[in-house]
Amino acid sequence: MTKQQVxxxxxxxxxxxxxxAIVPWLKENYNCEVVAFVADVGQGADELAGVEEKAIASGASSCYVVDLKAQLVNDVxxxxxxxxxxxxxxxxLGTAVARPVIAAAQVEIARKVGADALAHGCTGKGNDQVRFExxxxxLAPDLQVIAPWREWHLTSxxxxxxxxxxxxxxxxxxxxKIYSRDANLWHISTEGGELEDxxxxxxxxxxxxxxxxxQAPDTAEHLSLSFHQGEWVGLNGEAIDPVSAIDTLNQIAGAHGVGRLDMVENRLxxxxxxxxxxxxxxxxxxxALQGLESLVLDRSSQDYRIRLGHEFAQLLYDGRWFTPLREVMQVAAxxxxEPLTGEVVLKLYKGQITLTQKQSPNSLYSSAFATFDEDDVYHQHHAEGFxxxxxxxxxxxxxxxASATDPQSGGTS
Structure with missing residues (x-):
């Protein structure tokens, strides 16, 4: 498909x-109509303020702002x-988690308006170009993909x-612009500036x-989190809506300096x-989920979950969400x-998270079995045969x- 065919x-x-800048560039270089699509993934009201007017002023024929917060939480x-x-x-994986729902919604808009191409503003050096494409x-192999950063000569x-x-x-x-930032309801990332060294x-x-x-409070804060089959359902004894609760928990934990990571990573x-x-x-x-796992998963299951987590992280980071492999791994997870039901109490203090209490009806831990006293399922003399x-x-x-080095056994010395 040539530029004139878009x-x-x-x-x-x-x-x-x-x-x-991409809006007018597309119109000039592809002689096409540009429809703007804005994904609301919880980046904040300031980021979204006036975005439709900006898009139209840049030359877009229309602008769709789509609320994807619930999909981001529930689906990814x-x-x-x-x-x-x-x-x-x-x-x-704060950046990577948002890409599948954004890409899927962008394709949906393209189908709705009868578009024959998709465009993104990802640079040619990053991971996001791979994730989106x-x-x-x-999802839409018939649509042309335009990546201006790989075509134009605007470099600054x-x-x-x-x-x-x-x-x-x-x-x-x-x-x-000192920093490059990416935000959604799950995280905010910062690159550039002094971080380049x-x-x-x-x-x-x-x-x-x-x-x-x-500078965080000198008094620790304790939180009680409730889970049902691995899903967060309660905070401090009250039922929660996961979407709004994530924002609440970000504020609570953030005030204690919790959740920071300074990392040099390997890009795809x-x-x-x-x-x-x-x-x-x-x-x-x-x-909290790690704490529940320690109670309810046997050693082999926990070892496999650790391997699964490593492989799933690689898959999501690399943009392979819409693959059969992801579906299979998700079923395993x-x-x-299924047994991750229970309650965990955590202490937040000066950037640290400490698990202080955990309980589950599916716990495999029993003080009766772990004790040094006699019990009904294990006797210490059983250990000798094991x-x-x-x-x-x-x-x-x-x-x-020993036999090979013993001359009397016929071996060589």
Whole structure:
């Protein structure tokens, strides 16, 4: 499909400098109608204020703002939490979790308006271009995908601002921008500025949602979280709606400096990048589920869940959400989460999360069995036979080695 054959394109639009410039660029270079699509994934009212007017002023024929917060939580965040996914053992995938629902909604808008192309503002160096385009390939392989950052020659903020000024398009962005941020209801990430040198410690300007731990309250706060089959259903004894409750928990945990991560990670495209991530609610929920797992999962199940979490994190980070493999892994996670019903109490203090209490009707822990006293299911003399069988291979190997070095046994010395 050539540029002249594109009639209507749906652009993932944020209202920022990049996408404001992409609207007129698409019209000029593809001679097409541009429909703006804005995903409300909980990035905040300030980010969404006036976004429709900005899109129209940039040249879009229309603008659709779609509330995706419930889908983000129910369709991606909750299932991902059940897997225990942490990318490279640290990152709660705050950016990656939003991409599947955004891509799916963008395709839905394209079908609704009869578009024949999709466009995004991802750079050619990042992970998001892969995530979006892999989703488009799975959901709408017939639609052309346009990635302006891989085509145009606008390579700096001054060039983008000059491009808009030449066309009389208003933009509130400034020449200098210290940080690049991405926010949704689950997290906020910060890159750029002093963070580009890993020897530089993050300044106080980096952190948006979390208090400096040294400045956090001197009194610890205890939270009680209730779960049913791995899903968060209660906070401090009251039923909760997960979407609004995540915002509440972000505020509570963030005030105690909980949920910070300064990380150098391996991008899918091959380079390393440094980001500072704030996921207060996610950090608390992850810790609580880990506590429940320790009570209810046997060792083999827990080992498998850990491997599953690692593999699922890689899959989500790499943009392979719309694949049969994700569906299979999610079924396994759902099965492992079935006994994760119970209550966990956590202490938040100066950036730290400590599990202080946990209980579950499905607990495999029993003080009657763990005690040093006699019980009905285990007698200490049973251990002798178990240890002999457990170490049998080592015993046989040692006997063979002794036989091989003993001249009287016919072996060589």
């Amino acid at each position: 009639n209507k394109v749906v652009l993932a639009y944020s209202g920022g400098l990049d996408t404001s 965040i909750v299932p991902t939490l059940k897997t225990g996914a942490l990318y490279e053992g640290q990152y709660l 892999a989703a488009f390939a799975a 903020r001054p060039q983008l601002l000059a491009y808009l000024e030449e066309r009389g398009i208003p933009c509130s962005a400034s020449i200098t 890993p020897w530089n410690a993050p300044s106080s300007q980096v952190w948006c949602w979390t208090t400096e731990p040294e 495209v091959g380079m390393k990048s440094r980001g500072c991530y704030e996921t207060p609610a996610g950090a608390v929920l992850y810790a 759902e099965k492992l989460a 240890i002999r069988l457990y170490s049998l291979a080592s015993r046989i190997r040692a006997l063979q080695q």
